[in-house]
Amino acid sequence: MTAVADGVVPYPPEAAERYRAAGYWTGQTFPALLDAAVADHGARMAVVGTGPSGAERWTYAELDARARGLAAGLAEIGVAPGDRVVVWLPNVPAYVETVFALFRLGALPVFALPAHRESEIRYFAEHAEAVAIVTAGRHDRFDHAAAAQAIAAEVDSVRHVVVADAPGAEPVAGRLSLSSLRRTPPDTLPGDDADPSSVAFLQLSGGTTGLPKLIPRTHDDYLYSVRASAEICELGPETVYLAALPAAHNFTMSSPGLLGVVHAGGTAVLAPSPDADTCFGLIETERVTIAAVVPPLAAAWVQAATRAAERSRADDSRSRRDLSSLEVLQVGGAKCAPELARRITPALGARLQQVFGMAEGLVNYTRLDDPDDVVLHSQGRPISPDDELRVVDPDDPDEREVAPGEVGALLTRGPYTIRGYYRAEEHNASAFTADGFYRTGDLVRLDPGGNVVVSGRVKEQINRGGEKIAAEEVENHLLAHPDVVDAAIVGVPDDFLGERTHAFVVAVPDREPPGSAALRRFVRERGVAAYKVPDVVEVVDAFPATGVGKTSRRALRSALADHLRVET
Numbered sequence: 404m405t406a407v408a409d410g411v412v413p414y415p416p417e418a419a420e421r422y423r424a425a426g427y428w429t430g431q432t433f434p435a436l437l438d439a440a441v442a443d444h445g446a447r448m449a450v451v452g453t454g455p456s457g458a459e460r461w462t463y464a465e466l467d468a469r470a471r472g473l474a475a476g477l478a479e480i481g482v483a484p485g486d487r488v489v490v491w492l493p494n495v496p497a498y499v500e501t502v503f504a505l506f507r508l509g510a511l512p513v514f515a516l517p518a519h520r521e522s523e524i525r526y527f528a529e530h531a532e533a534v535a536i537v538t539a540g541r542h543d544r545f546d547h548a549a550a551a552q553a554i555a556a557e558v559d560s561v562r563h564v565v566v567a568d569a570p571g572a573e574p575v576a577g578r579l580s581l582s583s584l585r586r587t588p589p590d591t592l593p594g595d596d597a598d599p600s601s602v603a604f605l606q607l608s609g610g611t612t613g614l615p616k617l618i619p620r621t622h623d624d625y626l627y628s629v630r631a632s633a634e635i636c637e638l639g640p641e642t643v644y645l646a647a648l649p650a651a652h653n654f655t656m657s658s659p660g661l662l663g664v665v666h667a668g669g670t671a672v673l674a675p676s677p678d679a680d681t682c683f684g685l686i687e688t689e690r691v692t693i694a695a696v697v698p699p700l701a702a703a704w705v706q707a708a709t710r711a712a713e714r715s716r717a718d719d720s721r722s723r724r725d726l727s728s729l730e731v732l733q734v735g736g737a738k739c740a741p742e743l744a745r746r747i748t749p750a751l752g753a754r755l756q757q758v759f760g761m762a763e764g765l766v767n768y769t770r771l772d773d774p775d776d777v778v779l780h781s782q783g784r785p786i787s788p789d790d791e792l793r794v795v796d797p798d799d800p801d802e803r804e805v806a807p808g809e810v811g812a813l814l815t816r817g818p819y820t821i822r823g824y825y826r827a828e829e830h831n832a833s834a835f836t837a838d839g840f841y842r843t844g845d846l847v848r849l850d851p852g853g854n855v856v857v858s859g860r861v862k863e864q865i866n867r868g869g870e871k872i873a874a875e876e877v878e879n880h881l882l883a884h885p886d887v888v889d890a891a892i893v894g895v896p897d898d899f900l901g902e903r904t905h906a907f908v909v910a911v912p913d914r915e916p917p918g919s920a921a922l923r924r925f926v927r928e929r930g931v932a933a934y935k936v937p938d939v940v941e942v943v944d945a946f947p948a949t950g951v952g953k954t955s956r957r958a959l960r961s962a963l964a965d966h967l968r969v970e971t
């Protein structure tokens with residue numbers, strides 16, 4: 404099996420030296436992050452959530468004992484330092500335990516989202532040569548454990564499927580129960596000596612091409628972004644953070660997210676579902692102070708709170724959830740329209756913080772004391788004084804910078820932005836400039852205060868309410884249908900999601916074309932995340948001529964998008 408370092412583009416030594424000298428990279432590792440929390444806040448509540456055996460509340464000392472104990476159990480079955488393990492869990496306490504167990508062991512989590520299905524998980528397992536998959540049983544009306552077993556049977560490297568279950572659950576052949584791997588916590592574990600400049604885990608990219616990319620992040624670079632984010636968001640031991648979005652998403656993990664909470668010694672509450680009912684209940688009972696959401700979820704929460712207020716005005720015997728503890732609502736992942744931004748504080752009583760981030764690195768925040776105009780109309784400014792942002796003409800082969808304040812494509816480089824995707828030499832050649840800037844694919848302008856205003860994108864990706872869809876990946880699934888000769892996916896403006904997906908399909912001639920529902924089902928049954936199944940599939944006779952040759956997918960997609968706009 405290949406060592407992870409073989410597929411990683413390292414930071415150039417002079418950049419690494421500069422980031423260390425500036426005090427960004429401190430040499431802290433993930434195990435050391437948890438050590439510090441245990442030393443300073445051992446008796447404080449770290450994790451609150453609902454697991455397979457019901458409600459769980461763990462202090463930092465308990466979380467650490469669990470992580471150490473599980474690390475020992477994983478070591479016993481042969482998971483070794485440097486090994487990759489796919490973590491495919493919903494928002495349950497065992498997620499936090501597993502991630503820290505892997506860090507303690509020096510093994511690398513590969514973060515999958517609960518919405519992913521066989522096609523994505525198989526690819527992550529293969530590409531990362533994972534030795535194990537840690538998952539849940541049935542969740543979201545889908546048997547994750549059975550799917551993981553099917554993948555393990557196909558992917559050579561995968562030797563174990565570990566399932567987070569209730570202690571004492573019936574054993575199932577071919578699966579290990581997570582609770583059966585808990586051992587007496589040992590005092591030392593291999594991860595304690597991890598090299599801080601080494602890769603700690605692989606995060607996922609939203610992707611722009613056929614397959615999602617894996618993002619290697621080091622202890623040094625990631626923990627700098629976590630500590631600085633915690634400071635910007637003013638986290639402290641009194642912080643109660645609600646993880647409403649999937650725990651493994653970069654936003655929930657690090658901006659400042661679950662890890663920022665550990666750094667600050669606060670409490671993380673894992674919401675089993677992001678809906679207003681569940682989350683408002685948790686905000687009230689756990690006295691949540693900060694939560695992170697995507698714009699459609701913010702809109703749903705605003706609507707639910709507004710409705711509850713109206714109802715209680717009409718009938719004052721009706722009780723309302725008490726949201727008064729909520730100080731900050733972070734909104735990110737997709738553009739938060741000013742109309743939505745304006746409604747957040749009146750409806751929820753919390754300050755709005757806009758967050759424009761990416762799993763590749765760069766994260767921007769509006770600051771908590773920014774004037775309203777900045778908070779409502781911009782996506783904030785970078786974490787670090789050493790984040791370099793270049794806004795360039797997307798049509799200029801030399802990528803010259805546009806005039807100040809003009810819209811252009813955003814390139815970035817800095818102390819926590821990767822220099823390359825994992826094992827992706829060819830893609831890296833186009834995703835990064837020769838001098839190491841990441842081409843974000845986002846169209847932005849900078850306001851006079853240096854705040855970023857996102858205005859669109861050049862990348863071949865659809866942002867469906869914060870969930871990223873690579874057009875090409877879904878087109879490839881449609882093209883696998885025997886009656887389909889060509890397919891193109893475009894994003895269509897949507898009031899709620901920002902964008903939804905519309906697939907155009909050219910069918911094999913002289914045959915009854917497949918129906919739209921059948922094609923949607925076909926994509927779903929290929930085992931992809933539900934959010935990638937096209938919202939609409941339209942069978943057309945032929946694609947419009949783009950005038951730039953058959954190979955320009957971008958021109959074709961834009962012609963199809965124009966065609967839709969003319970129609971609607």
Ligand code: J2J
Pocket residue numbers: 607608609653654655657658734735736737738739757758759760761762763766782843845857860866871
């Ligand atoms: C417009 N587009 C945005 C925003 C992300 C914090 C917050 C979000 C992510 C994330 C993250 C946007 N307005 N406020 O990792 O740490 C779009 C851009 C960007 C892409 C990255 C974090 N916030 N976006 O969303 O890796 O197009 O990270 O390049 O999933 O989301 O997506 P992702």
